[in-house]
Amino acid sequence: MPLVDLAGAGGGTLSAEALTSAREAGLVGCTRCTRVWPRGTRVCGRCGGALHSRRPQSLQRVWGWWFAGLICYIPANLYPMLRTRTLLTVQEDTIVGGAIELATHGALAVALIVLIASVAIPVAKFMAIAYLALNLGHRARLTAHRRQQLYELVEFIGRWSMIDVFVVAILSSLVQLNAIATINPGPAAFTFALSVIFTMLSAQSFDSRMIWDRAA
Amino acid sequence: MxxxxxxxxxxxxxxxxxxxxxxxxxxxxxxxxxxxxxxxxxxxxxxAPRAGSYGRILMLATTIMILMFGAVFFPFLQLRVAGLRSDASVFDTARAFAGGNMAPLAVAVALLIVLIPVLRVLLISYVLAPLAAGRRPARHAAAAFRLSEDLRPWSMAEIFVIGTAVALVKLADLAQVVLGPAFWMFAALVVVTVLQDGFMCRWSIWRALEAER
CATH class of the missing domain: 2.30.30 (SH3 type barrels.)
Structure with a gap:
């Protein structure tokens, strides 16, 4: 059984910042099942997942998906999300337009939810991922702990942006009253969904262990 | 630790x-x-080990399957306005995108709200049933559990339920919306899924799969 010298790179102190990382101990940790293997092992013997000390090209992938998400987010705001056809009128609502419509009808709380879910959260997500990717190591103003929390927040909240796509799906399937009123999805629903999926992939590509690496 | x-x-x-x-x-x-x-x-x-968690997770998995079956096949929502009615099932909501060039989105929505949650429940049951019975892990149990973990962020039933609530508020002053049994089953399903996730200690499961191989 291989033995590991833990007193190596991390030093003798036990403060949280000085904990030895698997990488510093010449090991590689499995991000899936947390099992530890000698550096250079390719596949985890416990869960069968691929082992990487730090995910290769993590940042390239993060930026690739990030730009794809951003590009899709632009038409998502310019084109209509919903097409409402009534007897006399045809109305097309963009994300922001729909929220304003809701607010003028007095549903301020719902308008706020829509604005937060489809505008504030996606924009904040783009900014947060960019910040994390640009501020690795100890150059960052935020502590590693804060950046880790930011990353977890992005990962947790990213999926919730899909709510708008589901709302469009529910409204379009339900409001099909032939002549009186029909609601159909607009092209923005498609690009918005793509934008959410791409930013989720961008966040997943980020290897959060890089946040904690000491500056080389 | x-x-x-x-x-x-x-x-x-x-x-x-x-x-x-x-x-x-x-x-x-x-x-x-x-x-x-x-x-x-x-x-x-x-x-985060829990005593007897495998049995509980399996019971909750069975509950999720039953609720999902009902949620898909029972009426979900009904719109009533001026004597006219319009019904939608859960799959109808995915089909809303089926027309035109948004068909991939219809597939994606069906995957996110029904198929991936169901697949995850099946995979977890496949992995845990032998462990709960004290037997050797099933063949390819590690691969099954890996897939289930990879799919976790893409299982969006709970987001769909909140989406329904938002849609209801949007329609509230235009028409009367009747909530069908499928809506309540879907809502219950979300609670059960969260419970199931809380019982699951990934480390313990991986270690059990390793030890028994």
């Missing part, structure tokens, strides 16, 4: 655990049932 003891720095490699979030090394120590071992550096939960 204890930090490696500097007095005895040489440890067997399988006594160690590396935090998946920050890579900090710890010596793995099984906490008491109901307690959790967290990473000393970043606070990520590493081990």
């Amino acid at each position: 204890s930090a490696p003891d500097p007095a005895t720095p040489r440890l067997a490699i399988d006594e160690l655990i590396a935090c998946p979030r920050c890579d900090a090394l710890h010596r793995a120590e099984l906490p008491h049932a109901g307690e959790r071992a967290i990473c000393r550096r970043c606070g990520t939960v590493l081990i």
